Amino acid sequence: MLLKTFGWSFAITAAGLALAGVLWGWQGLAIVAILSVLEVSVSFDNAVINAGILRKMNPFWQKMFLTLGILIAVFGMRLVFPVVIVAVTAQLGPIEAVKVAIQDHDRYEALVTSAHPAIAAFGGMFLLMIFLDFIFEDRDIKWLGWLERPLAKIGKLETLSIVVSLVVLLIAATTFATSVPVHDGEGTIDKATTVLLAGIGGLVTYLVVGGISDFFESRLEEDEEDDEESEGEAAKDSAPAAKQGNGSVVGLAGKAAFFMFLYLEVIDASFSFDGVIGAFAITNDIFVMAIGLGIGAMYIRSLTVFLVRKGTLDDYVYLEHGAHYAIGALAVILMISIKHEIPEVITGLIGVALIGLSFLSSVMRNRKAAAEGSDSGAKSEVASGV
Template sequence: MLLKTFGWSFAVTALGLVAAVFYGGWTAFGVVAILTVLEISLSFDNAVVNAGILKKMNAFWQKIFLTVGILIAVFGMRLVFPVVIVAISAQLGPIEAVDLALTDKDRYQQLVTDAHPSIAAFGGMFLLMIFLDFIFEDRDIKWLTWIERPLAKLGKVDMLSVCIALIVLLIASMTVATHAHQHGGAHVDKAETVLLAGIAGLITYLVVGGLSSYFENKLEEEEEREHEEEEKAARAGKSPVKLAGQAAFFMFLYLEVLDASFSFDGVIGAFAITNDIVLMALGLGIGAMYVRSLTVYLVRQGTLDDYVYLEHGAHYAIGALAALLLITIQYEINEIITGLIGVILIGASFWSSVRRNKRIAQAGGPGAGEKAEVSSGV
């Protein structure tokens, strides 16, 4: 199972490290290795959240996620995305932007850094909406019950998460955005840019997430209807295969946008290590491959079913990352801090899950689940 799931990741690692040696010697080898570790540490929570969505998709779409999806993740977000940022911010053509990335690395890094406020606002709002929708939903299993129970009650108010997200964006545009950090330590007013980028992130979440939920619900309704009419020869409505394809497609699209939002901090943080676009693509690409493989592994092993609080910890890590992205509009935060926060939250949720499983086993079975849940604070 391990080799089957991570085989491609191991192969890509070997090829990437060999390519790094040929490109820039052993120094480049070390840079790519560091970037790989950076990407994995920053994106572990991404794998947990993705697994919660991917387990609803069939084996075919899981393969699409691991093949076509990784091409989008590596070439789209880790290579093309930084170049597109430079092209837009500097008003350059695509070819000029690529030439700048390869020939004038310092200028390229400066332009990407100056575009950080809009990147952080877009990604921060998208991730914040994921976090808010999660904590405002009334779930059967709760991790931090003293927080999640009252928030679940508040979540009954329509559009509450959108209102809170807009309030947060407004506050950010009037505070950190007025002294946005730029290349060289300068600070400029980016309130309008942050506001527009944040609204774009919010709209993207609502559109992609809304379509995904719509087709997922349609699929569930179709499955229930077919189950009731399974004795009949003729079945009305759309073909379940076609409907499943629509649902899976939009969930796949949602996963790609989610991955893009998670990758913002990794792409920006990579510039603290190197401004060479080739080494950056190699290191972050290898890391992204491991994150994808880890996602599939969690699904196939049923890890989220066994360790029920992992998804909670990952979403709390998403909320922390969203806050950090908005704060980095003005202040620089070391990537180690960003990565550690996610690791600590997920680690705590994993430990709580282990303790819960032990209590259930000692009590004699799943019937003790409710008691385990109530007493599961961290």
């Protein structure tokens, strides 16, 4: 099970480290290893969130997430996307932007860092919406009941999460974004308009991709319910209907899974923004960065599939809560980082701490349930005279 799930991750790690050693020597190998560990530690909560969504998808789309998805994550988000950001923000042509990324590392780092407010606003708003929609929903299982119960009551207002997100964006734009330090540390620049536009873009992206995914998922559930109701019909009438119904379900399942896949990729993109910016503290070589962060992204995907196949989220029911709280913390950190630099180690430790606490709470809950079950079993034996 372990080798089957993490086999590709182990293979890519070996290949990536070997390539780094050949091209850049021991120093390059060490940097790639550090970036890989950094990516895993910062994005561990991403794996838990992804697992909660991926378990709704069939094995085919799980494989797509692990194959096509990793190509998008490594080459798209860790290699191509930063170059696109540079081209757009610096108003450079695609070829010139690639030349800057390859030949002028210092200028490339300055341009990407300059684009950080927009990146942070987009990713921060997307992640904040994920957190708010989770925390405002009334769930049967609650981790921090003293907090989640009142939030679930006020969360009955359908647009509350959007309102809260826009208020947060407005505060960030009028405080952190009005005096953003420039790359060389001398002076500041007003990025309020940029942050507002990017934040609204993140909000719209969440509403569109998440809304379409939810629509097809609900349609799929409705068709499955209709199929169950029609099982009692006569054989000659039910045969064509079953054929039609199954075809519809397969088509809707494919659409639902496709948009869930897109939703997962946008979530990964939101997490990768912070990692790419933070990686410049270690190196400004785009290829070293892509290899290191790509290895880490591969482990996150393998861990996601492992959590799904092992049913970990069903066994440890508070893990999703901890991951969503970590996402909320990351969203706030991204918004603050528009003006103030937040060390990656702090971001990683907050996420690991919240997930660790939720895991321990799940273990204690399971032990308590097992103890109560054994006590009730013993009492029933006594009552029956056994």
